[in-house]
Amino acid sequence: MFLRRHAPFDALSADVVSALARKIEVRYFPRETMIIDAGKENHALGIVRSGAVELRLGGTELNHRLGEGGVFGYPSLLHHERTRNQVIAHEDSLIYQLPKPDFLALLDSHEMLRGFFAKDEAERLRLAVEGLRRSEAGHGEAAMIAVKLGSLMRRNEVVTASPDDSISDAAKLMARADVSTLPLTDQGRLLGIITDKDLRRRVLGKDVPLDEPVSRVMTQDPITMSLEDDLLSAMLIMSQHNIHHLPIVNDTEKIVGVISSSDLLNRFGMNALQVVAEIEAAGDAAAVARAARRVDAVLAHLIESGVDADHVARFVSNIGEATHRQLLKLGEQQLGPPPVPYALVVFGSLARQEQAGGSDQDNGFILDDGYDEQAHGAYFERLATFLCDGLNSAGYIYCPGDIMATNNKWRQPLEAWKEHYRNWIDRPDPENVLNTTIFFDMRCVAGEEALVESLRKQIFAWSSANSIFLSFIARAAAHTKVPLGFFRNFLLQHDEKEGDVLDLKHQAIAPVVDIARVYALALGLSEVNSQERLKKAAELDELSEEAVLDIVDSFEFIRSVRFRHQSEQIRQGAAPTNNLSPALLSRFEREHLKDAFRVIRDHMDIVGRKYAGNIQ
């Protein structure tokens, strides 16, 4: 019998399946005819008995095809909503239809079927995200993510020298071979690298004798990538470390070539690397601001090139980070070297490397405990002012909550910082707990990293041991309002009110960040990035691989919607925001946002149950 051969019905007993078969109505749809129209009431689960159907997702060009045994039309039944996808007969098709009441009754009595249909919702979302990437890559340039470094390599023999060669010989070889970068190898193994710039800065600029071995001035153990890595990752590494050459090695760690940032620039023109390089070359705060303000153009360009949301966020964050670093460097040049060691710590989205357009600043100085307010206070106050003013000019507006190094509260010695956190953790204020969570996403962007590390280790040790604090955080996280109903109303009423907006940042992105943070606090994870936190939590078996995949996909989808709208705003000359009028959402976005919200809602509940159990 047909049904017994196909999932999920194959898991049912023969008796149940024959009873089920008796509920079915059989219909025939010639090729190209509509089986289910979007936005209508749906009364039945569809099963393809023969032929093939095409799901047109939310009326877009993104199609999903189902063949014999394929099941469709159930999301609207499960959620008692109108249909979101069009279903068209792709071939002449015989369709089995199981009426809604019978379908729901079946789910009620068979738990594993429920699992099948629920899981498939996440699966569909994954498909949608993939489809989105493909379609974005389809127009304009080839998606950078798809371009392997191997395809950019010139195939001629790579010129190398030995670390024992003299600087003079190495320089002559570079001139002869017309290369700006020389990998230094021992029996094919890469030990170091030297560039034009190194010869200038480390040799000529420092009067190093030319007969010294080149190993004295080379960059040891440089970062390498493989031929299989993609262009985007290479750009990311370069922008992160502000390096311009990447040696490429094969499977056996043997060097096969060097790729330079200009190779990438030639290929992709305007991009994040260029902006980072400009920021780092800026001689004053105004020049930094000019370069940094191009982040919007980079964002729009990356989105149009089909780069996924996670990478876009990392590039945008790298630009933000470079802006902070360069301003601080210029500040120190102006004010003289710092009297005691200190670290510039950033919080929130920049710390998580999840920055989008239109971000404000969240930062502070962690000062060495040798700090003396009388002696050193004025210096750091002026440095903070230089930094925060510079950031504001560069488009990172002053923090509305005054979380900035200019605020004396956030310009303190390490011990004072620890005291702040100790208070939050030991005496969590239910009213205030969400306002402090941002401080648990922290990263050092300049200065003494050890200060930030010491603080982080301490507070994560406290927090993971304090179940009361965790339950407050978890409860606050679980209470965020994911706007599930928002779309339903919108969909049914079709009369979006003026001023009715969706706040993607607070209603959709923050919940995922909160979930990841709860796991990070509970497990004492050192990761700051939300995806990395979730993946680490899965490695520690705190949640399943599959759950992580679902959340990450949802996160990616929501962020891609945000970025696409920001890029649209930028193209139209407006400042990017997180607020969206629902009228601006395509049906595709609307429908899949709803899937994503559901996944998030479920996981908020799980987090709530897991960690918020011991308080009311």
Next chain:
Amino acid sequence: MKLGWQNWFQEKRFAAQWERAKEAAQSTPMADYYNDLLSTDQHLKDAPLVALDFESDGLEENAQLLEAGWAAVEGCAVKLSSARRLRIRAESKLQGSAVVIHRITDDAAAEGQSEQDVLLALLADFKGTAIIAHAAFIEQSFLNAACLRCFGVPFVGRFICTMRLEDRWFPKDRAADGLRLGKLRAQYGLPYYRAHDGLTDALACAELFLAQCARGQAENLLVEDVLMRA
């Protein structure tokens, strides 16, 4: 699609046959069947239809019926909830004429039911419908013979023949077996059914009919547009 005076003439003749049979059915178990007749000017998509197939030991009119399978077709859908498959107890033809007199009650279920019981179940479901069959004149003659055999009353009913419909709507040169059920189904992209039992064939025929209607714009069709004419 209408054939004008020919249809009118056929309908007149059908009405006369119907009335005669109805008369003969009075105070027999078939009386109820003749209380309800499907009107021909009704939209096809609203009409209650039923697809039928008999399995028999031959094709001549007095062949032994072995099995009946049928399923309702309503609103352009086959309702599997209505699907029936009834085995008919095989008996010699001599005994066959005695079935009316000898009611056999024991282990009937295992071996099938009497022809009469099967006919009664079938007639109850067929009341007020049109019967769809592939080469429907065979089912028509089987039904008529069986009703005469069991109740002494002829069977008159509305029939839709998927074979004739195909030939009428989509006329073309075909191979000798070009109008066979399996061949036609394949042309409509319908799945291949291996099992040959009454119900499978009835469903196969019902699905073919849905496919033909889908091609023939069922939205606007009336019952009279698809009826088999003598």
